[in-house]
Amino acid sequence: MNEPSPRFIVVEGPIGVGKTTLARRLAASFGCELLLEDPGDNPFLERFYQNPRRAALPTQLHFLLQRARQIQGLRQPDLLQPVQVADFMMEKDRLFAELTLDPQELSLYEQVYAHLTLDVPRPDLVVYLQAPVEVLRARIARRAVPYEQAIGRDYLERLVEAYTRFFYYYEDTPLLIVNAAEIDFAGNDADYRTLLERLRGIRSGRHYFNPAPVAL
Numbered sequence: 093m094n095e096p097s098p099r100f101i102v103v104e105g106p107i108g109v110g111k112t113t114l115a116r117r118l119a120a121s122f123g124c125e126l127l128l129e130d131p132g133d134n135p136f137l138e139r140f141y142q143n144p145r146r147a148a149l150p151t152q153l154h155f156l157l158q159r160a161r162q163i164q165g166l167r168q169p170d171l172l173q174p175v176q177v178a179d180f181m182m183e184k185d186r187l188f189a190e191l192t193l194d195p196q197e198l199s200l201y202e203q204v205y206a207h208l209t210l211d212v213p214r215p216d217l218v219v220y221l222q223a224p225v226e227v228l229r230a231r232i233a234r235r236a237v238p239y240e241q242a243i244g245r246d247y248l249e250r251l252v253e254a255y256t257r258f259f260y261y262y263e264d265t266p267l268l269i270v271n272a273a274e275i276d277f278a279g280n281d282a283d284y285r286t287l288l289e290r291l292r293g294i295r296s297g298r299h300y301f302n303p304a305p306v307a308l
Contacts, residue, residue: 098216098266098294102181105221105272106251107243108228108235114221114277115179117284127162127178134158138239140192144247148192152201156185160208182212183258191254215265217294221272222256225249266294271302 101118103111112128119126131137134154139147159180189201223231225248232240259269268291275283283303290301 098175098291100176100178100213100215101217101219101291102178102215103219103221104179104181104184104255105223106228106248106255107240108231109221109223109272110231110277111221112179114219114284114287115177117277118288119177121288122175122177124175124177127176127180129155129180130158138242141239141242144192148194149197149201152185152189152192153204155188156201156205156208159185163212178215181215181218182209183264187254187258191250217266217268217291218262219268219270219291220255220259221270223271223273225252227273228252263298266296266299268294268299268301271300275303 103115103118105111115126115128134151136147136151136154140151159182162178163182186202186205189198189205193201225245228248229245232243259267270287275287277284277287286303287301290299
């Protein structure tokens with residue numbers, strides 16, 4: 093565990109995969125603050141899940157502005173920490189926009205996105221968590237956030253496909269792709285320690301982590 097750690101770690105993946113849980117544990121291990129998405133702060137999100145077509149643009153713009161404000165802190169010298177951990181990356185915002193917006197809305201969104209993402213800091217490591225749609229649906233149901241229960245299977249399938257396609261071509265930073273279908277980063281310390289040891293030594297390239305579940 094004496095390997096120097098990446099300074100800026102991003103945990104990504106579709107809703108329900110466990111990215112915020114893992115980001116919290118990483119921040120606790122490294123003793124640093126978190127950059128977390130705050131879906132509950134988006135007043136359009138519930139309407140989006142009820143009627144995606146009507147609420148897509150304001151929902152997406154709100155998330156874009158929120159994420160841009162949070163990421164700005166990484167460029168402020170007095171806010172820099174030895175390690176920074178986030179449960180989102182700015183490029184993900186555009187992934188959602190392409191999935192939900194019509195061509196005219198997407199054109200407007202891209203203009204705002206280009207303005208807000210100039211000089212965005214690049215992560216030292218991205219951890220991409222994967223899980224099948226049925227696993228995501230079960231986890232979303234289990235955590236019982238009311239507005240999330242309206243998320244349809246079709247939307248989740250398209251979201252998982254979009255993430256898969258995005259990271260298939262992703263080469264901007266070191267990447268660790270994790271099969272998170274059967275491991276428990278929240279309740280199983282062995283699962284978590286194994287992942288932590290793995291990510292500490294990654295400095296470049298694409299890596300895969302597909303552990304067998306460890307019994308409690």
